[in-house]
Amino acid sequence: MDGFVQFMEEKFVPVASKIGAQRHLVAIRDAFMVTMPMMILGALVVMINNLPLPVFQNAMNAIFGGESWTGFGGAVWSGTFAILSVFIAFLLAYNLAQGYGKDGVAAGAVSLGSFFALGGATGMSSTGLFIAIIVGIISTELFIRLIGNDKLVIKMPDGVPPAVARSFAALLPAMIVISLFGLVAAIFAAFGVTDIVGAFYLAVQEPFMGMASTYPSALLIAFITPFLWFFGLHGANMIDPFMQTINAPAIEANVTAIAAGKAAPYIVNKPFIDSFVNLGGTGATFGLIIAIYLVGRKNKAYNVVNNLSAAPGLFNINEPMLFGLPIVLNPIMFIPFILTPMVLVTIAYWSTKLGIVPPATFMPPWVTPPILGGFLATQSISGAILAAVNLVVSVLIYLPFVRIGVLQELKREQNA
Incomplete structure (x- = not known):
C-alpha cells in the first residue's frame, strides 16, 4: 500500500492537480455553482405543481377555484429552468474571461449574443446546455484573442469614462465573434438544419445523458x-x-x-x-x-x-x-x-x-x-x-x- 501511495503521489497527483485547476473546467464548475439556487427553486415549484397527492391537488383547486394556482410555479419555472442555458452561456464566458484577466462582462455578453446567433432561442432551457457550454468556451477564446489585437481595439481619448472606453475596445472583436456564429448558423440552415440546438440535443446530448445514467x-x-x-x-x-x-x-x-x-x-x-x-x-x-x-x-x-x-x-x-x-x-x-x-x-x-x-x-x-x-x-x-x-x-x-x-x-x- 505504501508503494502504491508513493507511486500515485509522484505520477498521478501532479497530473490530476493540473486537470482540477484547468481554467475551462473551473469556469464551467463556477458557472453552475451560481445557478444552483435557481435549479433548486425551479425543481421545487415543478414538484409542487405535480405533487402526486390527490388530496393536495383537490385542496389547492378548491382554494383557488381551479388550476390557476399552478401559474405561480409555471412563472418561476420560466425564470429558472426555462432559461438555464442562457445563464450558463453568460456565466461560463464571464468566469473564463476572468481567468484570463480579461473583461468578464464583455465576454459574457458576446457569448450570449453568439448563443442566440446560433439559434439558442430554441434551446434556452436545459436542452441547450451542451451548446451553451461549447459556445461559451469558443466565443470567449476567440474574443480574448481578438481583443488583444491592437489593430482591432478602438482606443478612446483620456477623460472618457472607463465603461465607455471598455465598450469601444470590445466593439470590433464582439462584432466579429457574433458574426462568425451567425455565419455558422447560416451554413447549417443551407444544409437544412434550421434548429441546431434541437439537432445537437437529439444527436449528442440525449444519448450522452442516457449513457451517463447507466450502472x-x-x-x-x-x-x-x-x-x-x-x-x-x-x-x-x-x-x-x-x-x-x-x-x-x-x-x-x-x-x-x-x-x-x-x-x-x-x-x-x-x-x-x-x-x-x-x-x-x-x-x-x-x-x-x-x-x-x-x-x-x-x-x-x-x-x-x-x-x-x-x-x-x-x-x-x-x-x-x-x-x-x-x-x-x-x-x-x-x-x-x-x-x-x-x-x-x-x-x-x-x-x-x-x-x-x-x-x-x-x-x-x-x-x-x-x-x-x-x-x-x-x-x-x-x-x-x-x-x-x-x-x-x-x-x-x-x-x-x-x-x-x-x-x-x-x-x-x-x-x-
Whole structure:
C-alpha cells in the first residue's frame, strides 16, 4: 500500500492537480455553482405543481377555484429552468474571461449574443446546455484573442469614462465573434438544419445523458470522487462539470415524464448521488463518524476529530474528517473510503431500477442531512428508508477498519 501511495503521489497527483485547476473546467464548475439556487427553486415549484397527492391537488383547486394556482410555479419555472442555458452561456464566458484577466462582462455578453446567433432561442432551457457550454468556451477564446489585437481595439481619448472606453475596445472583436456564429448558423440552415440546438440535443446530448445514467457510469462516479480525495484532490469539484451537464436535463426530463404519467427515464443525477451515496460527504463519512462512536472511543485522537466532525458531517461537510483523522493518504481508510460509495450506489441504483424507490426528481440543497435528503429527492418515504439502509451499510463497512486503526494507534502509544 505504501508503494502504491508513493507511486500515485509522484505520477498521478501532479497530473490530476493540473486537470482540477484547468481554467475551462473551473469556469464551467463556477458557472453552475451560481445557478444552483435557481435549479433548486425551479425543481421545487415543478414538484409542487405535480405533487402526486390527490388530496393536495383537490385542496389547492378548491382554494383557488381551479388550476390557476399552478401559474405561480409555471412563472418561476420560466425564470429558472426555462432559461438555464442562457445563464450558463453568460456565466461560463464571464468566469473564463476572468481567468484570463480579461473583461468578464464583455465576454459574457458576446457569448450570449453568439448563443442566440446560433439559434439558442430554441434551446434556452436545459436542452441547450451542451451548446451553451461549447459556445461559451469558443466565443470567449476567440474574443480574448481578438481583443488583444491592437489593430482591432478602438482606443478612446483620456477623460472618457472607463465603461465607455471598455465598450469601444470590445466593439470590433464582439462584432466579429457574433458574426462568425451567425455565419455558422447560416451554413447549417443551407444544409437544412434550421434548429441546431434541437439537432445537437437529439444527436449528442440525449444519448450522452442516457449513457451517463447507466450502472457502470454510476459506479465510476462513486469511485472516482473518493479516489481523488484520498490523494488530497477535491474530487467533487473536479467531476462537477461533468455531473452538472447531465444533472439539470435529467431532473427536468424525469419531472416531465412523471407529470405525463410515464416512467422517469434517468436514474443517475446529482440528487441521486447526494442523497444515497454521499451520506455525510464524499465516501459516506457520516457512517465513519457513527462507526468511531461505536468502536473508536478508546482512542482519544479519534474521539477529538470525531466530535469536531459530527456537526459538519450531518450537513455533508467532511473536510474536518478528511484532513483531521485523516482519511487523505491514510492506507487503513483507503479501502472503505473507496468501497463504501460503490456499494451504496449499487444498492441505490438497483433499488431505483427495480421500482422499489422512485427516481430522484427534486434537487435538495447538498447540505441536506442524510435520510431527509432521500425523502426530499424522491418525494417518498421509500427514499428515506433507502438512505437509512445505505447509512447502516456504510457504518458496517467502516466498523472493522476503525477497529484496525484504533488497535494500531494503541500499539504506537504503547511503543512510544
